[in-house]
Amino acid sequence: MPGAAGTALLLLIPSLIVVFGIVVYPLGRTLYTSFFDVNSPFPGHYPFLGLGNYRRTFTNPAFWAAIRRTAYFTMVSTWFELLLGILLALLLNARFHGRGILRAIVILPWALPTIVNGLMWRWIFNPEYGALNALLTQLHVISNYRSWLGSPFLALNMVIVADVWKTTPLAAFLLLAGLQTIPRELHEAARVDGAGAVRGFFRVTLPLLVPSILIILVVRTIEAFKVFDIIYIMTRGGPANGTQSIAYYAYIQAFSNQLFGYGSALAYVIALFILGFALIYMRLLRTEFAY
Amino acid sequence: MNGLDDLSRRDFLKLSAAGAGMASMGAILAACSNEAGQGTTTLNALFMQQAAYSNTDVQGMVDAFQKANPKIAVKPTFVAYESLHDKIVTAAPAGTYDVVLIDVIWPPEFATKNEIIDVTDKFPSNWTSEIFPGALQTAQYQDKFYGVPWILDTKYFFYNKDILKAAGVKSAPKTWDDVFAAAKQIKSKHIIQYPLIWSWAQAEAVICDYAQLLGAYGGQFLDSSGKPAFNTGGGLTALEIMKRSIDDGTTNPASAESLETDVVKIVSQGQAAMALNWTFMFSLANDPSQSQVAGNVVVAHTPSGPSGAAPGCNGSMALSIGSGSQHKDEAWKFIEFITSQDIQDQYAKLSLPIWKSSYDEPEVVNTLPEVVAVAKTQLNDMILRPQVPSYNEASAALQLEIQSALTGSKSPKQALDAAADAWGGLLQA
Numbered sequence: 001m002p003g004a005a006g007t008a009l010l011l012l013i014p015s016l017i018v019v020f021g022i023v024v025y026p027l028g029r030t031l032y033t034s035f036f037d038v039n040s041p042f043p044g045h046y047p048f049l050g051l052g053n054y055r056r057t058f059t060n061p062a063f064w065a066a067i068r069r070t071a072y073f074t075m076v077s078t079w080f081e082l083l084l085g086i087l088l089a090l091l092l093n094a095r096f097h098g099r100g101i102l103r104a105i106v107i108l109p110w111a112l113p114t115i116v117n118g119l120m121w122r123w124i125f126n127p128e129y130g131a132l133n134a135l136l137t138q139l140h141v142i143s144n145y146r147s148w149l150g151s152p153f154l155a156l157n158m159v160i161v162a163d164v165w166k167t168t169p170l171a172a173f174l175l176l177a178g179l180q181t182i183p184r185e186l187h188e189a190a191r192v193d194g195a196g197a198v199r200g201f202f203r204v205t206l207p208l209l210v211p212s213i214l215i216i217l218v219v220r221t222i223e224a225f226k227v228f229d230i231i232y233i234m235t236r237g238g239p240a241n242g243t244q245s246i247a248y249y250a251y252i253q254a255f256s257n258q259l260f261g262y263g264s265a266l267a268y269v270i271a272l273f274i275l276g277f278a279l280i281y282m283r284l285l286r287t288e289f290a291y
Numbered sequence: 292m293n294g295l296d297d298l299s300r301r302d303f304l305k306l307s308a309a310g311a312g313m314a315s316m317g318a319i320l321a322a323c324s325n326e327a328g329q330g331t332t333t334l335n336a337l338f339m340q341q342a343a344y345s346n347t348d349v350q351g352m353v354d355a356f357q358k359a360n361p362k363i364a365v366k367p368t369f370v371a372y373e374s375l376h377d378k379i380v381t382a383a384p385a386g387t388y389d390v391v392l393i394d395v396i397w398p399p400e401f402a403t404k405n406e407i408i409d410v411t412d413k414f415p416s417n418w419t420s421e422i423f424p425g426a427l428q429t430a431q432y433q434d435k436f437y438g439v440p441w442i443l444d445t446k447y448f449f450y451n452k453d454i455l456k457a458a459g460v461k462s463a464p465k466t467w468d469d470v471f472a473a474a475k476q477i478k479s480k481h482i483i484q485y486p487l488i489w490s491w492a493q494a495e496a497v498i499c500d501y502a503q504l505l506g507a508y509g510g511q512f513l514d515s516s517g518k519p520a521f522n523t524g525g526g527l528t529a530l531e532i533m534k535r536s537i538d539d540g541t542t543n544p545a546s547a548e549s550l551e552t553d554v555v556k557i558v559s560q561g562q563a564a565m566a567l568n569w570t571f572m573f574s575l576a577n578d579p580s581q582s583q584v585a586g587n588v589v590v591a592h593t594p595s596g597p598s599g600a601a602p603g604c605n606g607s608m609a610l611s612i613g614s615g616s617q618h619k620d621e622a623w624k625f626i627e628f629i630t631s632q633d634i635q636d637q638y639a640k641l642s643l644p645i646w647k648s649s650y651d652e653p654e655v656v657n658t659l660p661e662v663v664a665v666a667k668t669q670l671n672d673m674i675l676r677p678q679v680p681s682y683n684e685a686s687a688a689l690q691l692e693i694q695s696a697l698t699g700s701k702s703p704k705q706a707l708d709a710a711a712d713a714w715g716g717l718l719q720a
Contacts, residue, residue, distance in 0.1 A: 127545035238493025
């Protein structure tokens with residue numbers, strides 16, 4: 001048996017090295033850094049601040065402004081993804097010719113790397129030669145070309161559009177999987193009892209989709225709260241910080257301003273927020289659903 | 292018996308395949324690390340792909356260097372200007388880059404944090420008189436040199452002479468008053484919707500345009516005691532003018548999301564009549580293969596304010612040696628080579644040389660006669676952004692407040708007061 005245990009250990013070593021090397025060590029190191037006034041990327045001796053960086057975080061209006069923007073981004077994008085995801089899933093679940101092809105096409109946005117997606121939407125929104133302005137003027141919805149990423153709140157919403165476009169397929173496919181597990185007898189029974197399509201959806205389909213919906217909420221809020229790459233590509237946090245998410249704010253502090261201690265503290269605060277979400281959601285997911 | 296003896300033949304084959312795969316990966320990695328062969332040094336150099344020299348130009352210079360120095364191989368990497376600073380910072384501890392391109396505003400920060408090295412000892416004394424003072428400032432901090440200037444650039448004033456003519460503007464605008472009057476005339480005659488385009492995105496670009504207006508209206512970033520002074524006088528006037536031109540529709544609202552490359556595109560499409568931009572715009576906007584208005588874009592001295600002041604924003608850049616470089620001597624050799632007058636004269640089309648005497652060389656003058664004529668005076672009249680170690684953070688605060696004013700969430704005065712407050716804290720630290 002020691003031979004087997006030894007072999008097991010031997011085989012586990014690579015994954016242990018990976019886990020400790022790229023998860024545990026950086027976590028510990030970032031925590032350590034967050035207690036010091038580290039202002040350059042080099043190792044060395046830096047003044048100890050204790051919780052100073054955390055105090056600075058919570059008393060900084062720029063931090064709270066970034067949190068508010070991130071919360072808005074998270075809520076709006078997640079809800080739209082969910083809503084559109086349900087509609088899309090219902091469509092993809094219906095029987096029609098070419099359903100297989102449509103299912104394959106729908107997954108495309110999700111398959112696109114975020115960087116490519118961000119670039120694509122930046123071009124679509126381009127005020128001078130973007131497709132959106134051309135489309136809307138040709139449909140006579142707007143009379144003049146306008147700037148989509150040039151004012152703070154509008155820009156945030158336009159970034160949300162790009163994010164929703166990319167992530168709705170994920171929601172749709174999780175929901176489609178959920179839809180397919182609903183036994184057909186339940187729908188038939190509802191119909192026999194005199195429920196129409198709408199009533200059938202709200203009384204039978206939706207309640208049975210709750211577990212899938214919860215999973216999407218969990219995955220997407222946590223993902224959206226960490227949003228960074230699409231903002232880096234589309235707006236770089238501008239205009240007037242209107243699209244600066246909390247993760248982007250932390251990046252700027254650490255790497256552009258070389259405040260690595262403060263940036264580390266911010267990273268931990270973000271992690272705490274996400275941990276909070278995760279705990280709430282895990283509670284929710286553990287509850288049994290009575291149908 | 293347990294363990295390996297129980298492995299089936301198929302599993303064993305799979306394992307050996309995996310092992311072979313890993314071994315070959317190792318071999319590839321090993322090959323990569325000494326690909327250059329024996330006795331050769333490989334230099335990694337970080338450049339930007341935006342404004343000034345094109346990637347092809349840089350590659351041409353690298354090839355010329357390698358031909359002259361067969362023992363040194365140079366591997367250039369190109370990143371967008373907006374990523375350049377952060378790339379230098381994150382690569383510094385690993386010593387990834389032997390040579391890095393730095394902007395005029397970074398020497399204090401990089402020098403105080405030891406991310407680039409002091410090259411004062413290597414810097415020949417005759418260079419200080421042969422190179423334009425504006426270029427020298429790029430590599431200088433507290434009387435020491437932290438690199439060699441390579442790009443000497445400032446924002447010139449560009450206008451589309453056809454559009455001005457169509458609007459009936461008689462003479463080329465010389466002052467900012469002329470510029471805004473011409474813009475109104477173009478707009479009222481419906482020649483184009485937005486006569487002016489600027490690079491006012493939340494980036495360093497907006498600070499350059501702002502600096503140029505601030506200089507023209509007699510403002511300054513810091514007063515003689517080093518305190519922020521841009522929230523009064525010329526600095527305030529500059530932002531008020533920027534805001535006004537957005538409000539009256541002479542400035543394209545897309546300016547708030549545009550960088551210098553966007554300005555080139557919009558002018559090249561004939562959708563703007565006037566703009567500030569770096570040297571590179573002249574060749575691009577007048578290149579028939581890339582521009583619909585080729586031949587119509589004229590370069591001029593930046594417009595002046597009421598007192599006649601018309602400094603261009605000093606946008607020069609220098610090449611420095613990364614502090615973690617293992618090949619500092621070779622790196623210096625490379626820098627010396629590509630900043631040399633010979634090389635710079637050859638590649639003058641997108642970026643003019645740092646050397647004073649180049650501006651009388653037929654090779655340079657004939658490449659860009661129009662630009663050289665203007666450059667001769669403009670390059671001696673430049674405004675420097677403040678050289679402080681926390682420049683990046685200070686600039687970010689000012690960018691944010693300028694944009695707050697442009698997008699209307701604050702008045703210009705409120706915005707600049709808030710930025711000055713932020714600078715107060717940063718400059719003390």
